[in-house]
Amino acid sequence: MFLRSLHLRQFRNYRDQAVSFAAPKTILVGDNAQGKSNLLEAVELLATLRSHRSNRDRDLVQQGAEEGSIAARLDRDSGSVDLGLVLRSSGRRTVSLNGQTLKRQVEFLGTMSAVEFSSLDLELVRGGPGHRRQWIDTLLTQLEPVYAHLLQQYTLALRQRNALLKQSSSRTEAAIPLDRAQLAVWDAQLATLGTRVIRRRARAIARIAPFAEFWHRDISGSRESLEIRYAPSVPMEKDDPTLIQQAFLEKIRQRAIAEQVQHTTLVGPHRDEIEFTINHTPARQYGSQGQQRTLVLALKLAELKLIESVVGEPPLLLLDDVLAELDPKRQHKLLDTIQDRFQTLITTTHLDSFDSQWLRSSQVLTVVAGQIAPA
């Protein structure tokens, strides 16, 4: 797929800016805080309806404005598509395809695919499990758009169950006795929806692991072997929904007292972990900086390949200020992999760290205070 053009109106620091993309690689160069990452964020939003920098639309709409929008024209093998996303500082978003407003946001997902790679991604290895859950969820949203809806339903059930547990908190003045009948209703909901989330995550990890393990071996010159393991909060011996649901409810029973003491839900996919081990050693605690960087690069290359194989077309690659951080060997690996097949948008503060091969095949644009111009 190829993103032909993008039009940002009252989005972050862009008032009204159109951009046309004319080469497989576009380098956006500019000083700090000029709007480079904001542009990549707009593309990420079209692909996933999520931003890894903010989950409030109010932050995305230009300060002082009520409404902002992102419009794009995307070429796919099946033809061109016009995508539209309207964000509101208060109120719901609207999405459209070819000028037609869609009733459900999940119908919008799956039109454009993108893999984002920024320095924040090191947190995928170093940070807490929430980063890894967000990573797999964002990937799943692109592989199986309906997952976005499922996750939303799970989060809602979780929130309501937590609210019920909190109501009975003896620390609050208006404490009321725990409504066990109501809790049982939420237990059942949580187990049903949670089981569906767990099975999909397990499936996605099983699919991405061989790709990532291949790239890790390749980048490390076969000196290292990576293993990715899903560690769900509910034991999952077999991919059988009835068994997982039973195990889910059983674990809720086991943790009932702890939940009433802590007033929060302790069982479910919101407590899942994804473990990365390199040569049988946990990468999070013991990986060197170099190993962690190799791992993140391997994961990103794996995402590209997996999305490509599922969607049937190469996704876009968004490199937010990471190229300069990669050593020449890793830069080459990335370049070799993407060649001209994956349209790539790259942000940087200076061009000197770029290999001449990158510059030759790139369109270079400058970004100054929310204005984009050819370099």
Ligand SMILES: Nc1ncnc2c1ncn2[C@@H]1O[C@H](COP(=O)(O)OP(=O)(O)OP(=O)(O)O)[C@@H](O)[C@H]1O
């Ligand atoms: N909602 C908003 N309304 C107006 N301006 C905004 C909004 N959100 C962010 N900005 C502005 O956008 C700029 C940051 O842009 P961005 O994050 O894209 O920086 P960048 O060019 O990628 O810089 P760096 O190299 O530091 O990452 C800041 O000047 C910030 O004040």
